[in-house]
Amino acid sequence: MLRLKNITKKYKDFTAVEDVSFEVGKGEIFGLLGPNGAGKSTIVSMIGTILQPTKGEIFIDGISLSENPHDCKTRMGIVPQELALYQSLTARDNLEFFGSLYGLYGNRLKQRVSEVLDILKLTGKGNQEVSEYSGGMKRRVNFGIALMNSPKLLILDEPTVGIDPQSRSHILDTIRRLKEEKGVAVVYTSHYMEEVECLCERVGIVDHGNLIALGSKDGLKQELDACDTLTASFSKANPDALKRLETIRGVKRTSVEKDMITLLVSPGSNVLDIVEDMKNTGIRLTSFQYEEINLESIFLQLTGKSLRN
Numbered sequence: 001m002l003r004l005k006n007i008t009k010k011y012k013d014f015t016a017v018e019d020v021s022f023e024v025g026k027g028e029i030f031g032l033l034g035p036n037g038a039g040k041s042t043i044v045s046m047i048g049t050i051l052q053p054t055k056g057e058i059f060i061d062g063i064s065l066s067e068n069p070h071d072c073k074t075r076m077g078i079v080p081q082e083l084a085l086y087q088s089l090t091a092r093d094n095l096e097f098f099g100s101l102y103g104l105y106g107n108r109l110k111q112r113v114s115e116v117l118d119i120l121k122l123t124g125k126g127n128q129e130v131s132e133y134s135g136g137m138k139r140r141v142n143f144g145i146a147l148m149n150s151p152k153l154l155i156l157d158e159p160t161v162g163i164d165p166q167s168r169s170h171i172l173d174t175i176r177r178l179k180e181e182k183g184v185a186v187v188y189t190s191h192y193m194e195e196v197e198c199l200c201e202r203v204g205i206v207d208h209g210n211l212i213a214l215g216s217k218d219g220l221k222q223e224l225d226a227c228d229t230l231t232a233s234f235s236k237a238n239p240d241a242l243k244r245l246e247t248i249r250g251v252k253r254t255s256v257e258k259d260m261i262t263l264l265v266s267p268g269s270n271v272l273d274i275v276e277d278m279k280n281t282g283i284r285l286t287s288f289q290y291e292e293i294n295l296e297s298i299f300l301q302l303t304g305k306s307l308r309n
């Protein structure tokens with residue numbers, strides 16, 4: 001549905017995005033992750049035709065964006081990072097106005113406004129001025145505007161920044177529904193690791209304008225040979241038993257300090273089996289904790305810095 005081919009964006013001598021390529025399939029939710037200034041918004045703006053790439057090509061539904069921007073725009077909806085709404089208009093009027101810019105009119109426009117208000121769960125408040133809305137409700141309308149032309153590709157640039165949990169989970173649920181029911185392809189940029197982890201099938205990690213990793217969370221884990229961590233405290237263990245820990249299936253590295261064992265284990269290992277094997281070696285465990293490797297730690301491993309910095 002979306003293909004970026006060797007995209008570069010330069011501002012004079014500064015390269016904001018360098019040679020970025022990725023694809024997003026129909027019905028796929030793709031996460032674009034990166035710290036501040038990494039180049040995410042620049043990539044999104046190029047897809048949204050707000051910026052022109054210095055080099056490279058973008059295709060939407062197989063159509064070249066540079067050769068046929070109009071056809072591409074009719075297939076996509078963009079939710080910008082900043083609210084792009086008329087505060088003095090009602091939600092209904094905002095949707096109607098932006099819907100008319102997409103070429104909708106008459107009954108079709110009115111019907112789509114009602115459908116979108118329903119999707120946003122704002123039908124009862126549709127006639128209220130946006131200036132009277134909470135931040136979360138404004139974000140929902142901002143999101144709804146991108147749905148007016150029933151897009152096949154939805155681009156969301158940090159759509160949940162600073163909103164209440166209810167509006168956030170509503171937006172995330174709606175994205176999932178659009179994918180499942182309508183096969184919408186989604187590009188989702190965010191700083192919120194947990195959102196990307198639970199929402200996106202594949203991710204691209206951007207740093208200093210470069211795509212430094214691309215793949216599914218599990219794929220990235222394998223590529224990096226990353227491990228999950230099992231920490232256990234024990235009350236009793238003989239030295240032989242501790243040596244035998246490394247022979248347990250799935251365990252890649254072990255370290256023991258005072259009454260604490262740390263095991264690095266292959267992702268997807270059966271934790272309870274490992275704990276059972278530990279007990280069988282004669283170690284008396286008092287507690288254990290398992291932490292799956294997450295995108296935050298993958299990011300840290302790749303860049304040496306935290307995403308939120």
Ligand SMILES: Nc1ncnc2c1ncn2[C@@H]1O[C@H](COP(=O)(O)OP(=O)(O)OP(=O)(O)O)[C@@H](O)[C@H]1O
Nearest residue numbers: 011014015016034035036037038039040041042043
């Ligand atoms: N008009 C411009 N002229 C020069 N440099 C720019 C311009 N717009 C953006 N940049 C630079 O390009 C880089 C990428 O910016 P971009 O906004 O794409 O980052 P981002 O990953 O979206 O960050 P954030 O998460 O903070 O929105 C930054 O270093 C930024 O300062």
